[in-house]
Amino acid sequence: MSDEPRILTERRDHVLLIGLNRPDKRNAADLALLQELAVAYGELERDPELRVGLVHAIGEHFTAGLDLVDIGPRLGPDGIDIVPEGGMHPWQVNGQQLSKPVVIAVQGTCLTLGIELILASDVAVAAESTRFGQIEVSRGILPFGGATLRFPRAVGWGNAMRWILTSELFGAAEAHRIGLVQEVVADGEQFDHAVRIAERIAAQAPLAVQATLANARRAVRDGDASAEAELQPALARLAASEDAAIGMRAFLTRTEAEFVGR
Template sequence: MTSDTPYAYETLNVRREGTVLVIGLNRPHKRNAFDATMLQELATAYGVLDTDDSLRAGVLYGEGKQFTSGLDLASVAPALQNGASLVPEGGINPWQVDGRRLSKPLVAAINGSCLTLGIELVLAADIAVAEESATFAQLEISRGIFPFGGATLRFPRAAGWGNAMRWMLTAEQFDAAEARRIGIVQEVVPDGTHVARAITLAQTIARQAPLGVQATLANARLAERESEAAAEGELVPTVLKLFASEDARIGLGAFLSRTTAEFVGR
């Protein structure tokens, strides 16, 4: 694949804006929920961003009315329970909780609702821009599982312990102003301008010395990686145990039927 060749994906819209790779989650009919295909394709796109020397920064956004509703549990849970890899060879885990991390900056652009793994994509990015009407919710505990895409590691660091626990342990919704106040997004912009603003930021970064940008990222992550290393190995094993629990079955059933879960603690 050369830098002039269009990027073709089933579940993503991917294009170049000069030296910036712009990646759009493109399952709007499913609220941009991640099925196995989109997980694999996003990992592949991140790998392209990382290894293509003509690219200097990336932007991630959601097509349609929202960023993402998170994981398509009914589609992905069986693969997770069977231990299937959702990161193809050459790809990068979009949540960057295992394997190598992006060596180039990524700007996230959030609109509509940003749920569960969507917040964790934002936390794994380097800069986040949200439109004024965007809303956020870390819903995993209401579905009988827990945030396993890095929120337990990064949310407290970004927002402070109390702010992170306020939203992770209640599964309640918060707005863009609160996201900006606690530091998980860096700018709030008028509705409909979030992608353009993110591209502008990415292009500004792309005009800087690329080796200096990459060295800054790598050096800033040194302490972060040391503190995360021990915890990362526990994320997937823990969630697999929770997926097998009765509470997870109850939570998934409540989610699919749009009812309130009554958990039993086992």
């Protein structure tokens, strides 16, 4: 196993860049990569100075999916544990939910767990030549990073089953058509474009961003009534925050708000 870190992280003000760093293997995920990715997500969740995560990849490809040579022998009757102490499950299929938004930039090949990372994120940007594939059924397994839950919900039942059940590859134009990715840009521009989106989100009031994200997720997970019941209490909490006062002053003085997260 190489001593090179599988995940590279960098802080840009309030944005945490999280880079998949196994380009010689098309960023195929071995156990080390999965665990380091979980640690990076844990850092994003815990640090109050971090407001947005941006997942990207080093090299030509986002990910070729699981490194089955490494992962296969580790699979037990209960699957595989990829979350070390202090980490957080990047695919959030263990009952935990990240409280902060994640933007993702993809290029080249984006297979299996790469699509599932998109589905577990909030905004996705793809290079126009990206090729996607949810190909688990061709390997005799099923998607276990959330595609069975989120893909139909995100793009519609028929659109999801068209690609999950055939294991065929599809392009960025189709990914955009069905709503898997939000924007398609010229090759090589996906990272910078995603950074601009992440920085724009990070410039908003962080408590308000997190409350908005939490309420939308509550509606998806628990139904509209549960989310509706939380709207007014959440509004009252936010209205009493320092950031709400900052936002109001910025509106009245026509200046740019600089939020503090309190």
